[in-house]
Amino acid sequence: MSSNFRLQITNLLIGMCRGTPGLTAELRELGYREQWITSGFPRDVAGRSHPVMVLASRETRHSLFVEVAPGPRIDSDRLLQYTGTTAVELRRGTNLSREQTETYGIAVFGLTEHRDTLRESIEESGVRAALLLCDAEGIRLDVNPFMQAALANIFRPLLPISWAGVPRWIPFDHESGPADIAAAVVPDVVARLLAGETRIDIAEVCREQVLWKLTTEAGKKRLRASVRGALAEAAGREMRKYFSVRGRFVEAATTSSDDGVPLEHRILRIVSRRQVQLLTRLGGDDRNAEDR
Amino acid sequence: MIARSRHHLHDYLQGRMTGTSAGGTAEQPPPGDTEPIKTYLVEVRGNGVAGRDPDFSVVKTLRALVSEPYLKAGFPARVHPARERGLVTIEGRYRGGTPVSMYADCRDPRHWLIHTLAPGRTADWAIGRMAAVGTRLSRVSMPGQLLEKLAGLGLLEGLILSHDRRQFDEGGGYGAEGFMSMQLWGGQSGRILSMMSRERSLSDSVSLSRVHVRYWPDEDDRAASCLAEIDRDGRMVTRGTSYEGHLHLVKVFRRLYTRQIENLESHxxxxxxxxxxxxxxxxxxxxxxxxxxxxxxxxxxxxxxxxxxxxxxxxxxxxxxxxxxxxxxxxxxxxxxxxxxxxxxxxxxxxxxxxxxxxxxxxxxxxxxxxxxxxxxxxxxxxxxx
Structure with missing residues (x-):
């Protein structure tokens, strides 16, 4: 599994809701579609950097709030925010419809190695959240099965998952490793430099990412910092000849700058090699983790 | 000829195709304009910005394209906007030869049609340079499914197949089974294409590259027809006696392509x-x-x-x-x-x-x-x- 377990689960669920090839279509066939709640959630956790993800279905008249626990425990406040909310409040604060909020439940996705502690923390919270445990083989429904048998059966006895092949609807978020961020944003910067831009606002690069409009304000702030960090890493070594990072801008190298080379189509082969070196340097751990 | 309006261009090209002037008299073609009509469907990036005069942007884009140094050296050209919006004539000389004209119909801000009577080599080179890497213009691509749809508009009278997968073959790709190129002429071309597509040992190499479509705009008047060669890179070359037929095919061609692109982008x-x-x-x-x-x-x-x-x-x-x-x-x-x-x-x-x-x-x-x-x-x- 990837080091960014939360994003991997998010991408997996998006893929399952959208009929992505290589994944089971059962969730989609039950009518579930993913939705994000960035603000306005009635019992919001202060300063959250992740939006609430909900899988909602008109067909089954059900919504499933998704919580991902990369660590051994889950914060009970996160679970209580759902149970302390009425359907009316939920509809008022979000875009969910009456049919979708007729019934709702909570799913906690965690790692099998944390099974005991996750079970404990769910029990302590007093919330009847379904626990779904993930390991190299796939996902298993552990305790508190969903009321909807068809939904529960997707994860029973095991939903086999090839983690390396989970689609990346969202290529990275603010918790992703620098290699994953660089793999997405360095090509974006290269494209702009090839198009003749000489000064690129990093905030603009961020705004073009799929996640931008779906995340919280705190998430955006952290995303900007992560993107800037990845670009600064690239500009500090492998891409030094082609661009630099100054403040909130990426600046194109010019022939007049020290050792600078304007980025052009004819040198893309060299840029490819440098990008490979960059990703190898930044991502050794991430990539090995994904192979496991 | 510099086009003043679409009507003017229409009369001119119709006259050139049928060999008569707009007044109905036989007309000698001016030097350089002795070839069949060629129309290129091209895509433009970032054009038609809201709130700006679209003509301004079209002319500016074309002037920028023809001033690219390599193109300018081989094809020095001038850009003449017509009185009518979105129509521009590019007048130039290829390697110092006879002057030729290309007519950019930019009514659709994104997918332009460029008509010309210039020799194929000249037109291909100039359009190719304008659509080179790094410019705002690019050629379109027609997968086999779309070419087959276009072939269905009339009678398929010929086709070209071209396939070369040798670069993907393991071990260097020198095997002759990795490529196939074929040209067929005649009304049985479609049947032969179907037979080849069904034959398992050949079906991996039957890649449609060009279709030759005979089209009669009026089923009762078989004398007025056109024969269009439609290439997968968005070029259509038409011979025959019906300019209306050519225009119809061009419009369907653009509509089909644009609809597919819009469908993909919206969904x-x-x-x-x-x-x-x-x-x-x-x-x-x-x-x-x-x-x-x-x-x-x-x-x-x-x-x-x-x-x-x-x-x-x-x-x-x-x-x-x-x-x-x-x-x-x-x-x-x-x-x-x-x-x-x-x-x-x-x-x-x-x-x-x-x-x-x-x-x-x-x-x-x-x-x-x-x-x-x-x-x-x-x-x-x-x-x-x-």
Whole structure:
């Protein structure tokens, strides 16, 4: 599994809701579609950097709030925010419809190695959240099965998952490793430099990412910092000849700058090699983790 | 001839095709304009910005294109806007030869038609330079499914097949079974194409590159017809006696292409609707008729940035059989996120990227990997056949 377990689960669920090839279509066939709640959630956790993800279905008249626990425990406040909310409040604060909020439940996705502690923390919270445990083989429904048998059966006895092949609807978020961020944003910067831009606002690069409009304000702030960090890493070594990072801008190298080379189509082969070196340097751990 | 209006251009081209002037008298063609009518469908990036005079932008774009140093050296040209909006004449001389004119009909801000009577070599070279890497203009691509649809507009009187997958073959690709090129003439071409497509040993190499379509605008008047050669790169060359027929085919050609591009972009472009809290867009699947095999090697070739694919990216192999790459389209701009497995490719059309990138990728895969490559939606339906 990837080091960014939360994003991997998010991408997996998006893929399952959208009929992505290589994944089971059962969730989609039950009518579930993913939705994000960035603000306005009635019992919001202060300063959250992740939006609430909900899988909602008109067909089954059900919504499933998704919580991902990369660590051994889950914060009970996160679970209580759902149970302390009425359907009316939920509809008022979000875009969910009456049919979708007729019934709702909570799913906690965690790692099998944390099974005991996750079970404990769910029990302590007093919330009847379904626990779904993930390991190299796939996902298993552990305790508190969903009321909807068809939904529960997707994860029973095991939903086999090839983690390396989970689609990346969202290529990275603010918790992703620098290699994953660089793999997405360095090509974006290269494209702009090839198009003749000489000064690129990093905030603009961020705004073009799929996640931008779906995340919280705190998430955006952290995303900007992560993107800037990845670009600064690239500009500090492998891409030094082609661009630099100054403040909130990426600046194109010019022939007049020290050792600078304007980025052009004819040198893309060299840029490819440098990008490979960059990703190898930044991502050794991430990539090995994904192979496991 | 410098076009003053579409009506003026219409009369001129009709006269040249039928050999008569607008007044009905026989007319000697001016030097340089002695060839059949050629029309190129091209895509323009970033044109038609709201709130600006579209003509200003069209003329500015064309002036920038013809002032590209290499083009200017071989084809010094001047740009003349017509009185009517969105119509521009490019008048130039290829390597000091006879002057020729090209007429850019830019009524559609994104998909322009460029008509010319210039010799094929001159027109191909000039349009090719204008649509070179790094410019705002690019050629379109017609996968086999779309060419077959166009062939269905009239009588198929010939076709060209071209396929060359040798670069993807393991071990250097010197085997002669890795390529096939063929030209067929006559009314039985369609039948032979069907037979070849059904023959399992040949079906991987039957990649349609050009169709020759005979079209009669008036079924009762068989004397007025045209024969159009429609190429997969958006070029149509027409001979015959019916300019109306040519115009009809050109309009259908553009409409079909534009509709496919718009359909792909509206349904499949991945973007976020922040207000609704939803991700919009779908994943496209490119399904080859035979397994990709070595996905790393496949990616090294397809995303090297070189022709014919002109997609650049650094593939990251996440497992033995799975590779991801963010691929920049060096031709049109924009990027595709591709995930390659032995059985299929997932393609995410990113915000700001033209669907032309997907269609060109598909067309190239049909010609350089396997002719049976298809573009599918989330339900496994062929997107281009919807």
């Amino acid at each position: 499949f472009r991945v973007r976020a609707d922040g207000d609704a809290g939803k991700l919009v867009g779908r994943c496209l699947t490119i399904r080859p008729a035979r397994p990709i095999g070595n996905s790393a090697r496949f990616c090294d070739i397809a995303f090297s940035g070189t022709p014919p694919f002109r997609l650049w990216g650094v593939p990251a192999q996440t497992s033995g059989s799975f590779t991801r790459v963010r691929a920049l389209d060096l031709d049109v701009g924009g990027a595709l996120d591709c995930e390659v497995t032995p059985e299929f490719l997932r393609v995410f059309l990113l915000s700001g990227t033209s669907a032309n990138s997907v269609v060109r990728f598909l067309t190239n895969l049909q010609h350089y990997f396997h002719s049976g490559v298809r573009l599918l939606d989330q339900d496994g339906q062929d997107v281009l056949e919807l």
